[in-house]
Amino acid sequence: MALRRQSVVLAVLLAPVTLFLGVFFLLPLLIIALFSFLSPGLYGGVEWTFYHWNYGRIFGWADGVNEIFEPIYLKILIRSLGFAALTVVLTLILCYPVAFWVSRLSERWRLLFLFLITLPFFCSLIVRLYAWLLILKPTGLLNTILLRAGLVSAPLEILYTPTAVVLGMVYVMVPFMFLPLYVSVDTLDRAQVEASQDLGANRVQTFLKVILPQTLPGIAGGSVIVFIPAVGNFVVPDVLGGAKGLMIGNLVEQQFLSARNWPFGSALSMIIMAVVLAVLMLSVSRARRAGGHA
Amino acid sequence: MSALLEINAARREFVTPEGGRLAALDGVDLTVGANEFVTLLGPSGCGKTTLLRAISGFEMLDSGTMRLGGADLTVLPPFRRPVNTVFQSYALFGHMTVARNVGYALEVAGASRTVREGQVAEALEKVGLSGLGARRPGQLSGGQRQRVALARAIIAKPRLLLLDEPLSALDRNLRQQMQLELKTLQHSLGIAFIFVTHDQEEALTMSDRIVVMRAGRVEQIGTPRDIYRHPRNRFVAEFIGETNLFAVTVDRIEGSLALARTGEGVEMHLPATGRSVGERVTAILRPTDFTLGNGGIPGRVTRVVYLGSDLYIFVQPQTGGPEIRVIARDGAGTEEGAAVHLAHDPTRVHVLEAM
Incomplete structure (x- = not known):
């Protein structure tokens, strides 16, 4: 009886979120999945006929009649994955040592630092990216300083390059990497670190054999949380990237808003989702293997 | 008695949160023999744990010297000291199997797999845990974890084993059993044990000599009988046994x-x-x-x-x-x-x- 009652309570509690996700997340997703197999309407929208050429246009089985295969889409996809991976690596390198430093601060300074890390969320992303635009442009802050200091003779061309895109994404993603990392570093058992040294392991060995494995959940969590939005990001390349900084998210945006090719945009979206899902499953299964029992 | 460990005028100060200075070790002299079971006994905050951590290398002395078997230990980092510790919380590596935990000292020293496996089996047998090598620490009981910590600390054959209140988390029966086992193990290994406790009964049962500490100073060093029958002062008399x-x-x-x-x-x-x-x-x-x-x-x-x-x-x-x-x-x-x-x-x- 008690069990039955519990499951009723559980169902009641879960109903609102299930309904919400079902209507506003799963349904649109199914619509996009469906659209990706339909043909584009003349002025946007879709024609209700089965049409696999959207994918053919990306992966290469387009016959040249319905659609034309253009390798640029795959290139942009691979570039996006590369940018996202680079963003993960750079945020990780930036945040990992800082997490250790912060976890050793006194209570007061630690809270202040955690507040500072979340401070960017108080300001619109677009505004912050335009600030970067002002910093990076040829007559911007960075170049002015470098020129005045005599470190460069001509302004650096950073804006509208892949460098600017990665820089912007690293900037945006740092808090997402830092917080999970910090949690795992903060809960690291210091006694185990001492035990390792006590048993003769030097600092490098202790790091590789004890500290790194113990903080792996944080590294994996932060990486996934950074990688997923980074792959599909279109705001950063929109503001800071030029033609060479274009990412797959921008393509999707263009297909829906400018080219009015909804089915093709949907197909691109599905590909992003497939890649993200694959990465997620890989990291979960690896984490499970590394974590083992308890 | 040949001296294994010699500590002279050890001093270590900490800065308190209020900005004052607190001497956790205030001029401690201590000599430990090669096969001796020495207990550091005192109320919390007396400096016994700081002294233990100074020997293992996790606290550096502000002044004073420390020698082990004639070699100067004073400024060596923990991983260079031929001394191993059984931690109060056991500090087992949760992401490793019991066998890898026990063999850790050999692994980092670069011992081959076959050497490691042999010695791990031997160490596990010594603490009565044969056959549990494939488990994870999380799957063991408190008493078993305690034994894993012990096996891990003795596998490198240290000349001196430090034990930081290792029995405090065990229930009374298991604690008494472990007291006897520790004593037996110490005899069979033929090495010195320095054992930290705040439990005077434990100190009286197990020790060759007891070091009674208070506020960073040694109040009295002597055999359990000495300390019990001839306390040097009121503090020792009141701390050891009913008086x-x-x-x-x-x-x-x-x-x-x-x-x-x-x-x-x-x-x-x-x-x-x-x-x-x-x-x-x-x-x-x-x-x-x-x-x-x-x-x-x-x-x-x-x-x-x-x-x-x-x-x-x-x-x-x-x-x-x-x-x-x-x-x-x-x-x-x-x-x-x-x-x-x-x-x-x-x-x-x-x-x-x-x-």
Whole structure:
């Protein structure tokens, strides 16, 4: 009886979120999945006929009649994955040592630092990216300083390059990497670190054999949380990237808003989702293997 | 006795949150022999853990020296010291199997897999955990984890094993069993143990010598019998075992006996050696030093605690003054309210000259 009652309570509690996700997340997703197999309407929208050429246009089985295969889409996809991976690596390198430093601060300074890390969320992303635009442009802050200091003779061309895109994404993603990392570093058992040294392991060995494995959940969590939005990001390349900084998210945006090719945009979206899902499953299964029992 | 560990004038200060300075070690001298079981005993904050951490290398001394087997240890980092520790929390590596935990010291020293496997099996057998090598620490009971920590700490054959209150998390029965096992293990390994505890009973049972510490200083070093029968001062007397303290003035001396009296008029006999009339001293008597009889201090039983074959009774002296704690045989005349006389053997009285 008690069990039955519990499951009723559980169902009641879960109903609102299930309904919400079902209507506003799963349904649109199914619509996009469906659209990706339909043909584009003349002025946007879709024609209700089965049409696999959207994918053919990306992966290469387009016959040249319905659609034309253009390798640029795959290139942009691979570039996006590369940018996202680079963003993960750079945020990780930036945040990992800082997490250790912060976890050793006194209570007061630690809270202040955690507040500072979340401070960017108080300001619109677009505004912050335009600030970067002002910093990076040829007559911007960075170049002015470098020129005045005599470190460069001509302004650096950073804006509208892949460098600017990665820089912007690293900037945006740092808090997402830092917080999970910090949690795992903060809960690291210091006694185990001492035990390792006590048993003769030097600092490098202790790091590789004890500290790194113990903080792996944080590294994996932060990486996934950074990688997923980074792959599909279109705001950063929109503001800071030029033609060479274009990412797959921008393509999707263009297909829906400018080219009015909804089915093709949907197909691109599905590909992003497939890649993200694959990465997620890989990291979960690896984490499970590394974590083992308890 | 050949000295294995020699500590001279060890000093370590900490800055308190209020900005003051606190000497956790305030000039500690200690020598430990090659096969000795030494216990560091004291209340929390006495510096015993700091001393242990200074030996393992996790605290550096502000001044003083430390030598192990003649080699200077003072500035070596923990991983260069031939000393291993059993941590209070065990500090087992949760992401490794029991076998890899135990073999860790060999792994980081670069021992081959076959060497490691052999020695791990041997170490696990020594602590009675054969066959559990493939488990994870999370799947073991508290007592088993304790043994894994022990096996891990002895596998590299240290000359000195440090144990930081390793039994405090175990229940009473298991703790007593582990006390005996630790003692046996120490004998069979033939190495020195330095054992930190705040449990005086544990210290008395296991140690060759006890180091009683207070506020960063060594109060007394001696065998358990020494410490118990001849405490050097009031602190040691009160910290080790149950104690009755009497502030007395010597009244007169008769042959080998000195008659002394407390302020309230409780009379007792002390050995006359070294005593002089009018001298004020502290007399120490353990609860077991009294016998219930016809002569002695008259009083009334106020409280009785049943211990099994013995009784723990509180006696209020007729003349007044603090209650006297006595351990007596269960028998007639020991019920609450009974009038009793407490006799004592004068030679059992330990006298502190300082008040």
